Amino acid sequence: MSVRRLAWVALGMVATVTFAFAVLNGGSTPETPAARSERLAAGIRCPTCQGLSAAESDAKAASAVRAEITRRVVEGQSDAEIRQALVDRYGRGILLTPEGQGVAALVWAVPVVVVVVAGAALALRLRGAPKVGDVGVRSRPTLVKRAALAGVVIAAAVGAGTVVARTAGERLPGESATGSVDLGPAQLLIEARRRLEQGDAVEALRLYDRVLEQDRAHPEALAYRGWLVRLAGQTQEGLDLVDTAIAADPEYADARLFKGVMLLEDLNQPAAAAEELRRFLDLAPESEFAAQARASLAQAEAAT
Amino acid sequence: MNVELEEVRPESGPTAGSPRAVRWIAGGLAVAVLAFVALLATRQPAATRIADSPLVGRLAPEISGSAVDGRAVRLSGLRGRYVVLNFFATWCVPCQREHPELRDFADAADGKAEVVAVIFDDDPARVREFFERRGGDWPVLDDPGGKVALDYGVRGPPESFLIAPDGVVVSRIVGEVTTEGLTALVARAESNFAST
Numbered sequence: 001m002s003v004r005r006l007a008w009v010a011l012g013m014v015a016t017v018t019f020a021f022a023v024l025n026g027g028s029t030p031e032t033p034a035a036r037s038e039r040l041a042a043g044i045r046c047p048t049c050q051g052l053s054a055a056e057s058d059a060k061a062a063s064a065v066r067a068e069i070t071r072r073v074v075e076g077q078s079d080a081e082i083r084q085a086l087v088d089r090y091g092r093g094i095l096l097t098p099e100g101q102g103v104a105a106l107v108w109a110v111p112v113v114v115v116v117v118a119g120a121a122l123a124l125r126l127r128g129a130p131k132v133g134d135v136g137v138r139s140r141p142t143l144v145k146r147a148a149l150a151g152v153v154i155a156a157a158v159g160a161g162t163v164v165a166r167t168a169g170e171r172l173p174g175e176s177a178t179g180s181v182d183l184g185p186a187q188l189l190i191e192a193r194r195r196l197e198q199g200d201a202v203e204a205l206r207l208y209d210r211v212l213e214q215d216r217a218h219p220e221a222l223a224y225r226g227w228l229v230r231l232a233g234q235t236q237e238g239l240d241l242v243d244t245a246i247a248a249d250p251e252y253a254d255a256r257l258f259k260g261v262m263l264l265e266d267l268n269q270p271a272a273a274a275e276e277l278r279r280f281l282d283l284a285p286e287s288e289f290a291a292q293a294r295a296s297l298a299q300a301e302a303a304t
Numbered sequence: 305m306n307v308e309l310e311e312v313r314p315e316s317g318p319t320a321g322s323p324r325a326v327r328w329i330a331g332g333l334a335v336a337v338l339a340f341v342a343l344l345a346t347r348q349p350a351a352t353r354i355a356d357s358p359l360v361g362r363l364a365p366e367i368s369g370s371a372v373d374g375r376a377v378r379l380s381g382l383r384g385r386y387v388v389l390n391f392f393a394t395w396c397v398p399c400q401r402e403h404p405e406l407r408d409f410a411d412a413a414d415g416k417a418e419v420v421a422v423i424f425d426d427d428p429a430r431v432r433e434f435f436e437r438r439g440g441d442w443p444v445l446d447d448p449g450g451k452v453a454l455d456y457g458v459r460g461p462p463e464s465f466l467i468a469p470d471g472v473v474v475s476r477i478v479g480e481v482t483t484e485g486l487t488a489l490v491a492r493a494e495s496n497f498a499s500t
Binding site for chain 1: 323325330333337338357359398400433450451454459
């Protein structure tokens with residue numbers, strides 16, 4: 001046996017032993033129920049969030065998923081049973097890792113098939129290539145034909161990718177691209193509210209913009225975008241957006257509050273501000289912002 | 305020179321590495337890609353308002369508890385009538401828009417169908433105020449832990465489920481419902497139900 005062949009055999013043995021050791025060693029540590037719940041939750045999509053697992057998100061729906069997983073872990077159900085229980089409610093889209101079954105199996109199979117076919121094509125091509133000493137003259141028409149063929153294949157691949165992106169995935173009405181990337185307005189708004197509560201105004205603004213891309217007259221997205229723009233110092237632009245929100249839905253309370261505060265604090269129009277604040281309190285007397293609105297209303301009435 | 309060329313590139317069939325073989329492989333790949341695209345493109349588009357749900361065709365998960373106005377509600381107790389189970393929140397603008405539609409549907413159903421609402425991530429006090437201001441007298445259940453929403457695989461409000469008189473889920477509707485749409489769904493379900 002040559003030295004080179006011996007080296008390949010040694011390399012193969014080292015790789016096999018290392019892999020076997022990693023597999024056996026990885027399975028020997030007992031997993032606590034909490035760690036198991038956490039691991040399972042990490043593989044489940046948060047139902048209402050954008051690109052987060054149920055383990056990462058603090059959304060209420062993610063918390064419900066975690067509680068359900070823990071309950072089933074405590075009951076002694078297997079990983080497969082727990083995942084299946086969630087799939088039975090939400091569908092396969094709830095799994096962050098695609099399964100190797102049905103149409104989802106294509107996600108795993110297609111890249112493997114492409115690599116194998118491409119490798120085979122390359123091997124065939126190299127086998128048939130002119131060897132040293134051959135006269136490697138190729139006529140111009142053959143090159144042109146090959147270039148045209150390559151162009152057709154690339155165009156078909158780009159077209160296919162575009163069509164797949166527009167048709168595949170878990171989506172909600174009105175959405176045009178793949179699900180976990182493009183969410184519906186309801187889910188985007190939930191995420192935007194969460195971001196606002198965390199003080200991440202930039203991300204919230206981006207999410208409101210995405211809602212408006214899908215529905216240009218969405219009152220909540222318009223009003224909150226207007227409020228965030230105003231906080232960034234652009235009062236007039238903010239007011240215009242809030243006015244658009246009111247035009248879209250005169251009964252959307254938060255838009256009235258935002259307009260009232262802008263009129264009072266930025267534009268020194270206490271009478272008009274008081275009118276908007278009263279309207280807000282009529283529409284949403286038990287709002288979490290009601291106390292703030294009453295204080296602003298008292299201030300506006302004192303100034304008129 | 306011409307004689308040597310013919311020796312390198314014989315013209316007899318698609319031998320390995322010949323341009324014809326490469327063409328066949330590329331053509332095969334293109335056909336495979338097109339078949340893949342056709343498979344995905346012919347699946348039901350997700351933009352439809354009637355969305356897929358693993359629950360469709362199965363018995364609706366049981367819901368029981370007290371509504372926000374105090375009355376007792378049990379979903380299985382409504383067998384014999386169609387039930388529109390509506391997940392909503394007062395902060396959700398599409399839910400606000402669909403509310404009058406649900407109200408009209410409930411009025412027109414005249415006992416043939418019932419509406420039951422489940423609060424999705426909202427404050428029951430705010431919900432009570434919402435119903436006082438905008439009308440609607442159907443039972444509204446609170447879902448503080450999100451368990452009911454999880455049982456129905458709800459991803460965000462508004463989402464509604466049409467449940468047949470035998471307690472089986474007929475449809476899942478993602479987004480706003482309309483009186484006309486719900487009435488048509490019930491009519492279609494009735495004809496299917498009668499034919500089975």
